[in-house]
Amino acid sequence: xxxxxxxxxxxxxxxxxxxxxxxxxxxxxxxxxxxxxxxxxxxxxxxxxxxxxxxxxxxxxxxxxxxxxxxxxxxxxxxxxxxxxxxxxxxxxxxxxxxxxxxxxxxxxxxxxxxxxxxxxxxxxxxxxxxxxxxxxxxxxxxxxxxxxxxxxxxxxxxxxxxxxxxxxxxxxxxxxxxxxxxxxxxxxxxxxxxxxxxxxxxxxxxxxxxxxxxxxxxxxxxxxxxxxxxxxxxxxxxxxxxxxxxxxxxxxxxxxxxxxxxxxxxxxxxxxxxxxxxxxxxxxxxxxxxxxxxxxxxxxxxxxxxxxxxxxxxxxxxxxxxxxxxxxxxxxxxxxxxxxxxxxxxxxxxxxxxxxxxxxxxxxxxxxxxxxxxxxxxxxxxxxxxxxxxxxxx
Numbered sequence: 001x002x003x004x005x006x007x008x009x010x011x012x013x014x015x016x017x018x019x020x021x022x023x024x025x026x027x028x029x030x031x032x033x034x035x036x037x038x039x040x041x042x043x044x045x046x047x048x049x050x051x052x053x054x055x056x057x058x059x060x061x062x063x064x065x066x067x068x069x070x071x072x073x074x075x076x077x078x079x080x081x082x083x084x085x086x087x088x089x090x091x092x093x094x095x096x097x098x099x100x101x102x103x104x105x106x107x108x109x110x111x112x113x114x115x116x117x118x119x120x121x122x123x124x125x126x127x128x129x130x131x132x133x134x135x136x137x138x139x140x141x142x143x144x145x146x147x148x149x150x151x152x153x154x155x156x157x158x159x160x161x162x163x164x165x166x167x168x169x170x171x172x173x174x175x176x177x178x179x180x181x182x183x184x185x186x187x188x189x190x191x192x193x194x195x196x197x198x199x200x201x202x203x204x205x206x207x208x209x210x211x212x213x214x215x216x217x218x219x220x221x222x223x224x225x226x227x228x229x230x231x232x233x234x235x236x237x238x239x240x241x242x243x244x245x246x247x248x249x250x251x252x253x254x255x256x257x258x259x260x261x262x263x264x265x266x267x268x269x270x271x272x273x274x275x276x277x278x279x280x281x282x283x284x285x286x287x288x289x290x291x292x293x294x295x296x297x298x299x300x301x302x303x304x305x306x307x308x309x310x311x312x313x314x315x316x317x318x319x320x321x322x323x324x325x326x327x328x329x330x331x332x333x334x335x336x337x338x339x340x341x342x343x344x345x346x347x348x349x350x351x352x353x354x355x356x357x358x359x360x361x362x363x364x365x366x367x368x369x370x371x372x373x374x375x376x377x378x379x380x381x382x383x384x385x386x387x388x389x390x391x392x393x394x395x
Contacts, residue, residue, distance in 0.1 A: 020047025021374040025201070028103050029053065029084065030112040030124065032060040034157070034183055035141045035217065037080040038190035040111050043197065044083035045367035045376040048109075051392055052081065052383065053100055056088040059385040070359035073384070078362055081382040082354070087393065088386030091122055099393055100124065105133045109197055113141040116151050126212045136210040137200040139193050145216035160185035160217035165239075169228055172243040188220040250296040250303060251275070254333060255311040262316050265329040269293060278326045279310045356381040 025048040029040040037052075037060070044050040054060055062077040069075065089096040101123065104110055110129065112119050119125045119140070126138040140146060143155010161167050161179050171178035196213035204210055222229075228239045231247065244263065245253035251272075254263045266275045269292055276284040284290050284306065289299040296303050311319065316332050323330040334342070340351055340363075352366045367376035 018377075019374050020377060021371055022047035023374075025049065025109065026107045027051070027109040027111060028100070028107040030100075030110065030114070030119070031141065032113065033062055034080060034186040035189040035193070035215075036111050036113040037062075038187055039139070039141070039193040039197070040084065041080050041082060042190070042194050042367065042369075043109075044380075045378070046369065046371075047374065047377070050084040051103060051107075051388075052084040052086045053091075053103075054086055054088055054385055056090055056386065059086070059088070063385065070362060071356070073356065073359045073382070078356070078359065078382045079364060082364060082378055083380050084383055085380065085388035085392055086383035086386055087389040089389070091124070097123055101129070101132070103392070104129045104136065107133070107136060108201065109137045109139065111139045111141070111193065111197070115154060116140070116142050116146050130210060130212075134209055135204060137197055137204065137213060138210065139197050139213040139215065141189050141193055141215045141217070143217050145219060146212075146214045155217050157183040157186040157217065160221045163218055164221035165225060165228075166221055169239050169241055171241045173241050175241070177241065184224075185217040185221040188224055189215050189217045192220045192223070248297065249293060250300045251307055253304075255308055257311050257316045257319055258314055260316045261333050262311070262319050262323070263331050263333055264323065267329070271328060272296070274326045275323075275328050278322050278328060279307065281306065281310055352378065354378055354381045357384055357387070 022043060025043070027040055027043055027048050027050045029036065029050050029052045031037055031040065032054075040048075040050045040052070052060075058064070060077060060081070062080075063074050065076045066074045070078065089100055091097050091100060104124070110124075112124070114122075120127070126140070129138060130136055142151070143160065144150045144153055158179055161184060162177075164185065166184065167177040167179055170180055193213065193215045196215060200211050200213055228247070231237070232239055239247065243253070246265075249265075249267060251264060251266050254261045264275070266272050272290070272293075273285050276282055276290075284303075288295070290296045290303055314322075320330060320332060339345065345351060348370070350366050350368065351363060353361050353363050356362045362381070366378075369376060
């Protein structure tokens with residue numbers, strides 16, 4: 001693999017030493033698939049000691065999601081489970097359950113994403129564990145939350161995207177509703193879980209007590225509607241699909257060029273003046289139909305027709321040079337392989353490599369939080385199943 005990608009140090013490496021933001025924090029991770037593992041990986045990157053509890057023989061569901069596999073390890077699993085120690089424990093076995101309960105008494109945080117009620121039936125619910133460890137911050141992620149008429153329903157990312165309204169505003173105006181290309185509900189729930197856990201830990205410093213952090217995929221996804229919901233509240237109108245365009249700003253969308261496409265974000269009147277000049281359409285600046293953003297939205301169809309025709313006269317590279325020189329926010333629409341060699345992402349150390357016990361050298365997306373004194377570190381590659389069972393339980 002290319003030397004362009006920094007190799008993060010492994011555990012014990014001299015250049016991996018130094019303080020981390022969450023040093024000394026222990027997290028017991030009973031979650032699987034994406035929302036919980038994404039949350040605990042973020043906390044682990046920032047220095048928490050995360051112990052991932054997996055079922056012997058099978059482990060996290062995503063260990064089997066593929067292809068692709070690297071050295072027998074699922075690329076999906078590898079993407080969200082670095083910096084964790086894996087223990088293989090059967091929660092249905094009395095000894096295994098006792099071991100996990102003992103770990104919970106020593107943990108600062110527990111994260112689980114069972115269906116509501118399952119953890120309690122296993123003897124690992126919030127009420128029981130908080131009696132054993134009153135300082136425990138206990139985070140539950142579920143499809144619909146721990147309360148409400150539908151709390152019992154199974155929850156998956158696609159269902160949350162559909163029910164939250166996100167799919168209704170995703171896709172082309174004349175096309176069907178579409179699921180977002182990533183598991184946005186799962187990932188949003190993971191991010192909100194991180195926020196909830198850190199908030200509860202901060203509050204614990206004054207109260208000395210833990211609490212229950214309850215995050216639902218539906219809530220997390222719906223919370224991202226923000227200005228879309230705000231528009232509906234203000235007008236009563238039902239938001240619709242706009243493709244790559246913006247519902248309240250113009251021109252703010254993709255345009256075909258002579259050879260591909262370019263995305264532009266002309267976010268204010270000053271930028272529009274520059275944009276029109278760069279395109280050789282200076283007449284648009286004084287056209288009453290396009291003087292303000294409100295005018296441009298009212299006459300959007302006419303504006304887009306004029307701009308679209310002009311954008312076809314040059315290649316994407318030619319337009320990008322002109323637009324960026326003029327300070328117009330613009331980008332080509334990259335494919336994933338192009339993203340992975342983006343000079344800006346490389347400079348920000350957002351793609352990194354690490355050595356994995358079974359898969360060899362692997363590449364991963366890095367932690368996007370850049371702390372000046374206590375930076376995120378990769379001290380452990382994603383674990384093989386049960387890799388740290390003896391080490392953790394002996395301790």
